[in-house]
Amino acid sequence: MIEVAHLTKRYGAQLAVDDVSFTCEPGTVTGFLGPNGAGKSTTMRMICGLTPPTGGHATVAGRPYRRLPNPGREVGLLLDASAQHPGRTGRETLALAAQLLGVPESRVGDLLALVDLPASAARKRVGAYSLGMRQRLGLAQALLGEPRALILDEPANGLDPEGIFWMRGLLRDFADRGGTVLLSSHLLREVEAVADRLVMIGNGRILAQGAKDELLAGAGTRVRALDPGALHRALAAAGLAHTPAGGGALLVDADAEAVGRAAAAAGLVLLELGSRGAHGLEEMFLSLTTTPEGTAR
Numbered sequence: 001m002i003e004v005a006h007l008t009k010r011y012g013a014q015l016a017v018d019d020v021s022f023t024c025e026p027g028t029v030t031g032f033l034g035p036n037g038a039g040k041s042t043t044m045r046m047i048c049g050l051t052p053p054t055g056g057h058a059t060v061a062g063r064p065y066r067r068l069p070n071p072g073r074e075v076g077l078l079l080d081a082s083a084q085h086p087g088r089t090g091r092e093t094l095a096l097a098a099q100l101l102g103v104p105e106s107r108v109g110d111l112l113a114l115v116d117l118p119a120s121a122a123r124k125r126v127g128a129y130s131l132g133m134r135q136r137l138g139l140a141q142a143l144l145g146e147p148r149a150l151i152l153d154e155p156a157n158g159l160d161p162e163g164i165f166w167m168r169g170l171l172r173d174f175a176d177r178g179g180t181v182l183l184s185s186h187l188l189r190e191v192e193a194v195a196d197r198l199v200m201i202g203n204g205r206i207l208a209q210g211a212k213d214e215l216l217a218g219a220g221t222r223v224r225a226l227d228p229g230a231l232h233r234a235l236a237a238a239g240l241a242h243t244p245a246g247g248g249a250l251l252v253d254a255d256a257e258a259v260g261r262a263a264a265a266a267g268l269v270l271l272e273l274g275s276r277g278a279h280g281l282e283e284m285f286l287s288l289t290t291t292p293e294g295t296a297r
């Protein structure tokens with residue numbers, strides 16, 4: 001369990017993180033989404049005690065990170081894959097981490113296999129690794145202490161599509177076995193496939209949060225009828241707000257059932273009816289994180 005309560009970080013005049021609160025439950029993957037500079041990394045660094053908050057607090061497994069007796073056994077961190085020592089090999093990196101955590105060195109081989117780093121790669125110095133290989137090594141290090149929670153900052157950066165698919169499976173499996181995952185990204189599509197909950201942040205503030213399915217359902221419905229004028233009148237009569245969505249379709253601020261019922265009451269033939277789903281959520285995310293001038297906040 002990760003609990004974040006009113007976390008705030010001020011750098012001079014800038015509020016990098018502004019009163020951010022959310023909870024990550026065991027058995028779930030929480031996607032922490034926001035554009036560049038939104039405050040994701042700063043929030044994660046505050047959770048892990050690396051950046052002191054200006055206000056608020058955070059706990060992992062019921063305690064502030066710095067008060068956990070052996071933090072790596074409670075929560076695995078991957079905050080910056082490029083921060084690994086370039087002069088050590090992958091195997092040495094994990095062996096050293098195993099010693100620090102007090103876990104048997106035999107786990108190193110298991111973890112290398114789990115993250116698909118072959119023996120030839122494990123013998124190379126980290127300085128020669130691609131970003132994707134560093135992410136895999138970072139994930140292995142995060143998992144080494146058999147933690148019950150994972151905090152991962154943009155772990156998909158540098159992974160190829162197959163690597164992203166692989167990582168999703170690994171995180172899903174971790175959560176399905178009761179683990180807690182907090183995973184940041186600036187791309188909705190990247191986390192949408194694996195997250196149970198979404199926390200959207202922009203300009204340091206929480207813009208929206210909740211169960212992914214509820215957020216997707218709340219993203220509106222796309223509908224198209226044989227008689228577009230009659231559909232417009234039927235929706236207006238039912239009090240359902242709507243806007244043109246191109247191709248003769250309308251985007252309605254209601255779920256598909258409410259739209260279908262309004263159309264049926266007017267005896268209309270529908271050619272298209274469906275939730276806007278991820279597409280709608282992406283539009284909502286972009287509109288929430290974009291200023292009227294069109295630049296991300």
Ligand SMILES: Nc1ncnc2c1ncn2[C@@H]1O[C@H](COP(=O)(O)OP(=O)(O)OP(=O)(O)O)[C@@H](O)[C@H]1O
Nearest residue numbers: 011016017034035036037038039040041042043186
């Ligand atoms: N040490 C620091 N000193 C001053 N400003 C900082 C510092 N760290 C972060 N910031 C500022 O705080 C804001 C939030 O940055 P943060 O790195 O948390 O965003 P982010 O959502 O993780 O973005 P990205 O996806 O680009 O990493 C940015 O405007 C950044 O410039």
